[in-house]
Amino acid sequence: MGFLGDFYNKNIKLKRQNAPSVVGVSQPLRMQFRFMGVNQFVWNTVTTDDFVENGFLGNGVVFTVQDWKSQKCATARPLVYQKRDEKSYRQYKSFLTNPTKDSFLRARDIQFKALEEISGHEMQNVLDNPNPFMTRFEFEYGLTAYLDLTGDGYIFGARDSIDGTTGKIREMYLPQAQDVAGVMNGYEITKYYLQSNPGTYIDARNVCHLRNFNPTRRIIGQYHKGLSRLHALSPLVDSYRENITAEASIYADKGVRTMVFPKGQMDPNEGSIEQKQSMRDLFNQQLKESSAGGIITSSVEVGSINLGFNPKDLGLVESRQDIKIDICAAYHIPPELFGWGAHSAYENLPTNRKIAITDAVLPEYEKRINKYNQWLTPSYDPDGKQGLVIGYNLDDFNELQPDRNELATWMERVPGLTANQWLEAFGYGAGNDENANKMLISTKFKLLEQIGVESFEGRPGNPFENEDENG
Incomplete structure (x- = not known):
């Protein structure tokens, strides 16, 4: 085969000797990601725009629930810690997995042994002031909202090195998730760009991508595209909108119509057409006056009958209440927190608030903290010798006190x-x-x-x- 052939064979053997053993096992799995080849694609379709426009901005129930969750996720301040004891730190993290009343107390107690807060660290400044245009609260609020509404949350980092791909991350930016697209090379994404600015690329090493689990195969790039929470809720969101429209239509038509008619029998030949029309116009005029507080008088004995149904008879109110409860269930938030449940909003408010924090907020926060520790922390502690980790203080959640x-x-x-x-x-x-x-x-x-x-x-x-x- 000649020199090149010998060099190729030797090079392949060296690569195989130095390659981790997991490569051979994972190769069939990696092939699943190669179906797209090397190309540029947009995985956030118009559907995600619909979720933002019609779900979050166009639906009061979704906005209320999402706004509450996003605010709570932005309440706790990410903090820079140094691990005091590795074993205690693992115990502390395990107590926060599927937390219970007792596990919170144990986590709060063991936190002093596991972690020591570092005040004034340069990474803390990045967490507190992500970029010149957004506060920390705005940044954390938006990240939670994008992750729920579109299934994806992206953070673009700006580093202090010359090449822009190494060094410490000094600023973090939050793009609109539905505007982000990626470029794949085989099975991995090498760079990202904004559809509104397709000529500028962001290296994948400077992007932190949070995504929800996506089981569907119908979406291109399913392994790199999260599933919106509103995918499952879209029928409920549509039903709620139709419910509101139907009720508004009923009220616009004054709800139930009352039809008034003269009692007894009338001779159809009695009176001319002009007289009947004149009588009808006069009757309608007096009827309108009566609806505004006037009085209608007539020398003819009349009867009446109600036609149509009001919103209560049609079950619109009850149906809308059920939809609210279903939307809250998808967010793992008790509907009583908003006064939508079967019981009074303040009947067991402390318990409902605690359930909402433990079931809806903390899992989201743990996901975010883990991503920070995979992406942001290594830029300040590459070898892990400093023991730096990002966490949060449970005392920031008043509901958990x-x-x-x-x-x-x-x-x-x-x-x-x-x-x-x-x-x-x-x-x-x-x-x-x-x-x-x-x-x-x-x-x-x-x-x-x-x-x-x-x-x-x-x-x-x-x-x-x-x-x-x-x-």
Whole structure:
């Protein structure tokens, strides 16, 4: 085969020797991504624009639920931490997976052992001020909304290196998710661009892509395109809009029509056509006046009958209520939070708020934090030796704050806590006393020797020993 052939064979052998063993196993899976070849494609179709325009902006129920969730997801401030103990950190993260009432208390307690907040870190400045045009709240709010409405959320990063693909990420920008498109090379996306500005490309290393799970095969680029939450809700969104339109039409037509007619029989030959038309015009005029508070008078005995149905008879109100509940269920938010459920909005408000945070907000926030740690954190800690991680403080969610008596009861069961841990758990901040970080042992528990009782087997110190001997 000659020199080139020998070089090719040797090169292939070296690559196979140095390649990770997982490549051979994953090769059939990677082939699924190669069906598009090398090309440029737009995966956010007009459907996502419809979801934003008709779902979020054109539907009051979707807007209300999405607005609440987006605000809550923007409440907690992402913080830069340094891991104190790897094992405790893994336990802390596990407690936040499918959280319960007790797991929150344990997570809050172990957080002091697992993580130490770093104040004034340069990465914290990026999280607090993502770019000159948006506040942190606007940025986090929009990221949540795009992820729910379009199925995708994108963050474009600006680095401080000359080539623009290495170095620290100094600014983060939030593009409109429905405007983002990608260029694939085989099975991976190499660059992105905005459909509104197709001539400018963004290297894939500078893009953080969050997406929802997408099971459908009908969407081109399904492995790189998230599924909108409104895909499943689109029939409900359409039904709600039709419901509102029907009710508005009924009210525009004054709802139920009342038809008035003269009682008894009338001779059709009695009176001319002109007289009948004149009588009809006069009757209609008086009828309009009566609807505005006037009085209609007639020398003819009349009867009436109601024609049509009002919104209540048609079940429009009940149907719309059911749609509201179904939309809330898709967002994992109790409808009682908005006064739409079967019970009063304030009947069990604290519990409903806590359920909404644990089921709807925290999973979304965990997804975001994990992406930050995969994309943003390595630009400041490439080898992981500094132990930097991005997290959040559970105390930022007022709904998750336990009752003080409940918290005190729980902490009394945990041995060896320090005074500072008690102070910080109740929101007072750490103290500077030299003993503030020393373990506290409850005085309720003492050794038997300290209270003069060694055992109950007749040994010295047992007050019942003499009673047994003396009968």
